[in-house]
Amino acid sequence: MRLAEAWRVALDALRANRLRSALTMLGVIIGVGAVVVLVAIGTGAKNEVEAQVEGLGSNLMLVVPGRLEFGSAPSASRLSLRDADAVAEVVGDPRRVTATVASGETVRAGGRERFTTVQGVLATTPEVFDRPVGRGRYFTESDVRTGRRVAVLGATVARALFPDRDPIGQQVTVAGVRFRVSGLFAPLGQSLGVDRDDEIHIPISAAQRLLGVDRVDGLAIKAPDREHIDDLRARVVAELSQRHPDTEFSAVTQEQILGVLGDILGVLTGVLAAIAGISLLVGGVGVSNIMLVSVRERTREIGLRKAVGARPRDIGLQFLLEAVLLTTVGGVLGMGLGVGSSLLVGALSPVPASITWWSLALAFGVSAAVGIVFGVAPAQRAGRLDPVVALRSE
Amino acid sequence: MTGPAVEAERVARTYRLEGFSVRALREVSLTVERGDYVAIVGPSGSGKSTLMHLLGGLDRPTSGRLRLDGRDVAGLSPAELARLRNEVIGFVFQAFHLLPRTSAVENVALPLVYRGLGARKRRAAAAEMLERVGLGHRLTHRPNQMSGGEQQRVAIARALVTGPSVLLADEPTGNLDSATGESVLHLLETLNAESGVAVVLVTHDRDVAARARRQIAMRDGRVASDSAQTDQEPSGGTP
Known part of the structure; x- marks a missing residue:
């Protein structure tokens, strides 16, 4: 047949x-x-x-105290801004290093408020994370040095607090302390249901004073090139281990996170x-x-x-x-x-x-x-x- | 091809059922010449159905030699046996066995499907055969749209479309009234005379059997009498 x-x-x-x-x-x-x-x-x-992860910027490396493993509790940070300076020495370019201390806080303006993530960071952050400011300006190195109370808003926060006027130049209060809005981030949108525009950036010195701490949660480094990133990672960890002999440090590269x-x-x-x-x-x-x-x-x-x-x-x-x-x-x-x-x-x-x-x-x-x-x-x-x-x- | 259409020498068929051996057929010798018209009669259990299955190549003998159209069935694989049936044998059943939901012309063309013929050639051959059995006007009718007599004519056309040497008809009039049965028998006789196909008819109806040129009576798995050999000792040696 x-x-x-x-x-x-x-x-x-x-x-x-x-x-x-x-x-x-x-x-x-x-x-x-x-x-x-x-x-x-x-x-x-x-x-x-x-x-x-790729959107975080290319050749990015994150450094945190403790061991970066699933299931392990984050250990108390002993990192400080001096460590950030030391790492900048190792990297050889301070513009490639930023530090962060983060906290969830209520931000108010006019009669409106929003609970959001407040990131205290260095002025180098937009470069390190490849995240330019959309409008206005980011804070400067001298703003960080003097602990000036300026803030850059994510798009969601800006929309929530200032639905009908331009936020730039306006006042917001973060945990009861006044800050002036200097710039706005361009919207990033959502990923996996997380709103990446729901945050504000303030100088790290101002954040430490606001929170009453002098710690730094973590460091981020933009490596000059991809080939030597593992070498750089080893040198950064060695430097930090020398400064804090009783603490372990983890440094992960973007590629590792992706993997x-x-x-x-x-x-x-x-x-x-x-x-x-x-x-x-x-x-x-x-x-x-x-x-x-x-x-x-x-x-x-x-x-x-x-x-x-x-x-x-x-x-x-x-x-x-x-x-x-x-x-x-x-x-x-x-x-x-x-x-x-x-x-x-x-x-x-x-x-x-x-x-x-x-x-x-x-x-x-x-x-x-x-x-x-x-x-x-x-x-x-x-x-x-x-x-x-x-x-x-x- | 010369020689007889069917040649059986001391053919026996034994079934094994739960440890018992049932001898359905005991050493039957039988020859059906080309163009012959033979009726096989006998009570149920006499072995006539078994003989029919053997003659049709649906089954193989346990012992003895059976030649269909000169070809020995011993040692043939199921596939080779199927091919032999397709080329040499045509079947007509009591219950017609037409495919439902399938037109008359496609039913008739079915054996040609297994011969590997193309659709157009099959259809032409089937239509011509239906014309010969007087159903040229019923090509696209389905079995449930036809009378019993018409269905049996379709079955006869299907049996003959391949140009077989032997047409085996198992109680072909069993499901028909006498007038319709008569016309079906008449058709078989006409085709037998025209095309030279040997017709072997299994029946328990004496009147139907009497119309055949030769009658073979079966009893207890043996040939009890054969009208072609009345002057001889019956094969199998019944008492």
Whole structure:
């Protein structure tokens, strides 16, 4: 029997039981759709996190006291601004180093208020993090030295406190202390549901006085080039360890962060795909089940076909194609469902979804394979039926 | 091709059922010449169905030699046997066995599908065959849109579309009223005379059997009598 003929026969058989075919397909549709959607969400999350880390600026290195591990509590910082100066010596360029002390505080202006992240930082911050000011100006080195009370607002804070006037030159109070707004950041938008515009920057000296501390939470360094970044990291850690012999320091580069996050999200994506794969497997069992029913129902037809000259493999091929047709048509519809759902999730929720061609190819390939794997047993059973017995069956 | 259409030498068929051996057919020798018209009669359990399955190549003998159109069925794989059936045998069943939801012309063309013929050639051959059985006006009708007599004519067309040497008809009139049955038998006889296909008819109806040129009576897995050998000792040696 020609292959085209076998396809036609398989299609006719599926058409004869439309509802049953559709319900059997549904299992595959949901399985394939789930694979596509979950992989899209996993990939989207990974892309977004990576974009965010890369958006921090190139060749960036973060230094914090304590060990940077998941699950370990942050240790109390013994870093100070003098350490920042020492690290700037090591790097050889003070413009490439910034320090930060952060706290959640309520910021007020007029009758309005907003609880936001207050970052006390050095004047070099816009350069180190590649984050230029949108309007107005950032504070200067002398502002930091004198502890001047000036603030640069993120777009969300600016909108919340000054919905109808220009914030530049206006007064805001941070934890009850007055600051003058000198500039506004350009909006960065959201990533993974976190608003990156919900913060204000003030000189670190002013922040330390405001919080009553002289510590620094962490340092950030923009390395001059990528090749020597590991060497630089070692020298920075060595310098800090020498200054604070009883404290451990961690310095991570952007690449390391990307690597770790990429690994975690890769595993997450894999787990999601595996869970969805299970539903695809269940769909395959459904296909196998319905094919066995179909073989039993059509035993007499099989007997007749054999009597007029169908070989075992002709019959086997017919039923195998029927199973493969069920799963591949289901697979294509499932891809449609998956792509549609991914677009919907991406549009309607903060969860990013990025459809990848390999997840589509994988889902389709797996669904076709499921049809073959789960169709083989019923097809073999059909092919091996004794024509005499088959013709006699009711 | 010369030689007889079917040649059976001391053919036996034993079934094994849960440890028991059932000897359905005991050493039957039988020759069906080309163009012959043979009726096989006998009570149920006499082995006539088993003989029919063997003659049709649906089953293989446990012992003895069976040649269909000169080809020995021993040692043929299921696939080779299927090919032999396709080329040499045409079946007509009591219950018609037409595919539902499938037009008359496609039902008739079915054996040609397994011969690997293209759709257009199949359709042309099937339509011509339906014309010959008097159903040229019913090509696109489905089985459920046709009478029993018409369905059996479609089945006969399907059996003959491949140009077989033997047409095996198992109680072809069993599901039909006598008038319709008569016309179906008449059709079989006409085709037998015109095309030279050997017709082997299995029936328990004495009147149907009496129309054949030769009658073979089966009993207890043996040939009890054969009208072609009345002057000889019956094969199998019944008492």
